[in-house]
Amino acid sequence: MFKAKIIFNIQFTFFLFLILGFSLGTPNYSTAGEEQPVLTYNWIPQFYGKLKGETKLLYTRSFARSMLRFVDIDDDGDDDLFVGKADGRIAFFHNQGSTATPFFKLITEDLVVIHEGVDKQSNAILIQTILDVGNNAAPEFVDIDNDGDFDLLIGSKDGHIFHYENRGNKLSPRFFRKTPIYMGLKFGGNSVPRLADVNGDRTYDLLVGTGSGKIHIFFNSGMTQEAVFCQAFKVSDPPDKRCKFQPELVADIAPQADAVPELVDWDQDKDLDLVVGKSNGKINYYLNTGDNFAPLWSLKSRHFQFIDVGGSAAPTFHDLNQDGFSELFLGTSSSKIIYYENHEILLDLLRKISAIQLVKIDMSASFEKVLSQACSQLRGLPECLVPLAVAFGVPEGTKIDRMVELYPFILRPDLSIKSNSDNTADFAEVSSNSIKSEADTSKQQNSVVNANIQDDNKENPENAVTQADQATAAGESETEKDVIKEKIEKLTSQGIITRNQLWLSSRNFLKIENLIGSDRHSFLTSGDWNQDGRIDILLGSRSGKIFAFENIAAKNIATFTKIKIKENCLKCIKISLL
Numbered sequence: 001m002f003k004a005k006i007i008f009n010i011q012f013t014f015f016l017f018l019i020l021g022f023s024l025g026t027p028n029y030s031t032a033g034e035e036q037p038v039l040t041y042n043w044i045p046q047f048y049g050k051l052k053g054e055t056k057l058l059y060t061r062s063f064a065r066s067m068l069r070f071v072d073i074d075d076d077g078d079d080d081l082f083v084g085k086a087d088g089r090i091a092f093f094h095n096q097g098s099t100a101t102p103f104f105k106l107i108t109e110d111l112v113v114i115h116e117g118v119d120k121q122s123n124a125i126l127i128q129t130i131l132d133v134g135n136n137a138a139p140e141f142v143d144i145d146n147d148g149d150f151d152l153l154i155g156s157k158d159g160h161i162f163h164y165e166n167r168g169n170k171l172s173p174r175f176f177r178k179t180p181i182y183m184g185l186k187f188g189g190n191s192v193p194r195l196a197d198v199n200g201d202r203t204y205d206l207l208v209g210t211g212s213g214k215i216h217i218f219f220n221s222g223m224t225q226e227a228v229f230c231q232a233f234k235v236s237d238p239p240d241k242r243c244k245f246q247p248e249l250v251a252d253i254a255p256q257a258d259a260v261p262e263l264v265d266w267d268q269d270k271d272l273d274l275v276v277g278k279s280n281g282k283i284n285y286y287l288n289t290g291d292n293f294a295p296l297w298s299l300k301s302r303h304f305q306f307i308d309v310g311g312s313a314a315p316t317f318h319d320l321n322q323d324g325f326s327e328l329f330l331g332t333s334s335s336k337i338i339y340y341e342n343h344e345i346l347l348d349l350l351r352k353i354s355a356i357q358l359v360k361i362d363m364s365a366s367f368e369k370v371l372s373q374a375c376s377q378l379r380g381l382p383e384c385l386v387p388l389a390v391a392f393g394v395p396e397g398t399k400i401d402r403m404v405e406l407y408p409f410i411l412r413p414d415l416s417i418k419s420n421s422d423n424t425a426d427f428a429e430v431s432s433n434s435i436k437s438e439a440d441t442s443k444q445q446n447s448v449v450n451a452n453i454q455d456d457n458k459e460n461p462e463n464a465v466t467q468a469d470q471a472t473a474a475g476e477s478e479t480e481k482d483v484i485k486e487k488i489e490k491l492t493s494q495g496i497i498t499r500n501q502l503w504l505s506s507r508n509f510l511k512i513e514n515l516i517g518s519d520r521h522s523f524l525t526s527g528d529w530n531q532d533g534r535i536d537i538l539l540g541s542r543s544g545k546i547f548a549f550e551n552i553a554a555k556n557i558a559t560f561t562k563i564k565i566k567e568n569c570l571k572c573i574k575i576s577l578l
Helices: 345-350 367-376 385-391 403-410 427-437 439-456 461-493
Strands: 002-008 018-022 041-045 048-051 054-057 067-071 080-084 090-095 104-108 112-118 124-130 138-142 151-155 161-166 175-179 192-196 205-209 214-218 248-252 260-264 273-277 283-288 297-301 314-318 327-331 338-342 502-506 524-527 536-540 546-551 563-565 575-577
Touching (some): 067 138, 080 138, 138 192, 151 192, 260 314, 345 403, 367 385
Antiparallel strands (some): 018 041, 067 080, 080 090, 112 124, 151 161, 161 175, 205 214, 260 273, 273 283, 338 502, 524 536, 536 546
C-alpha cells in the first residue's frame, strides 16, 4: 500500500515529466535518538525528448494565442524568443544557435519577475514571482527609458498594459513591476502594444490593438529617457503639461475582433507599413502612403497573402536569416506557430544560375543594382540576357534585347492587394501590349529626329535610311523602357509589387509534438526517492504542487505497473493494488 507522505510545494506552475537529480550516494543510517538525515533533491523540468531521432518539444502546456517577440535579451549577438500565451504567462526560449542558424530552446514556460511587497512587519520587501497578467499575455520589449537595456510592456485580456522596468542590465535582465496600468491607459480588452518611432522624432510611439478591433496610436509627447503617452484631452486642460499629441484611431477591423498589429517595411520604401491579425484567422494589410514623419496607413487588403490560420491570427515579422527581408510568424488559436520564410524574389531566382556567386552580390542594394551585379558575373551585356531569361522563366522564343524587359518576369503583382488600376493583370502581357500601344507614339516622337537625319544626310543618301532606322529603334527602345518602368513604379507605389516572397516553411515552428497537462489531468513519475528498495510515486498537478507517495508495502509485492488511481482528487487521492 502507499501512504501520502510529503507534499512538495515547488512553484513550477505545472510539473510534467521531471529529471530527478538525487543528491544521494551511500545511504546514511542513523541510530535511535539521532536526527534523521534530510534528503535533498534537485528538480529540473524536462521539456524535450527524442522522437524518431529528432529533438521535439514533448512536454509543455498550451501555447494557444501565442504572441511572439524576438529580442537579444542577453546581448550575445543573436535574438532570443519570448512568447506570450493565453494563460497570461510568458515563455522564454534561449537562442543556443547563432545568427546564421538559430536554435530556440525552451528554458521556462513561466517568466519570473520581481514585485514590491511588504512582510508581516510591514517592511518593504522584493518578491520574486511568476509573471501572470491573467489571460492573453501580449509582450513587447523596448528600451523605453533609454538606459541601454530592454524593458517589458505586456497587454492583457482585461485591456491593461503592464509595465516592467529592467533594473538589471543588457547581459542579465531583472524585470521589476512598475505599474499594472501603463500611463493610465485602459482599453476594452485584449490589448496588444507595439512600439516604434513612426514620426521620425527619435522617440518610441505606441500602437495598441484591442479586442473590439480598433487600433489606436499614441504619439510620444516626451523624450527618449521618459516617454509620455496622453489620453484624449482638452487643449486648455491637458493631464500633463508635456502633452502635445492627441491619440488617433488608425484602423478598425470590425466586424472582426482581437486586432493584433505589427509594423514592418513590407514595400521596402523606408517607412513602416501595418499588418493586423484578426479573430477570423486572416490578416489586413495597410500600406503607409505617408512617410517617416507623417504616417498614413491605407487599407490595401483584407486577406493579405491569402493567409488563413483558422482563428486568432497574431503576426510577427522578424528577419530570421538576416537577409534584409523579414520572415512571418503567426500565433494561432491552437498551440502551433506557423512560419513563413521570406525568399526574396530576385535572389531566389538567381540561385538557379550556378555561375553566379551570390556572396559577391550586395544583398541590401536596389533591385536594379542587384540585377546589374548578377549580369556582370555573366560576362555582361548582352551575353547575360540569355541565362537570366532562362532563370526568370521567360517563355521560349521571346526576344529579350534589354535588361528592363526582364523586369515583368521577375516582379509579379500580389493579387491579394486591392488596386483601383488595371495594372494588376499579368504583367508580362501588360508590358507586351504596352510596348505595342506605344509604337505609334514613339514614331511620332521620332518624326522630328528622322527629319533632321534626312536633312543631314542629303549629301550621303546611302547612309540616310540606316541612320534613320537606328534613330527610330533607339527612340522606341527608350519609350518601351520608360513604359515598363512607369508601370512598375506605379504598382510599387500601390504596394502591389514588392521583392517579398513568402513560402510556408513550417506549421509547427516550436516543434511541439505533444501537449500534456490540463485542469483535469495529472502525470505520474516514479523512483525510489527514499532508497528503501521500493518504487515510490510522484504526482504533478496544475497548482504547481508535487504530491509524493511512499511505498510502504512489502518488498517485491507492489510495483509501479500494479498501481491504479481510483479518484482524480489531488488532495484526497486513493490508491490501491490490483
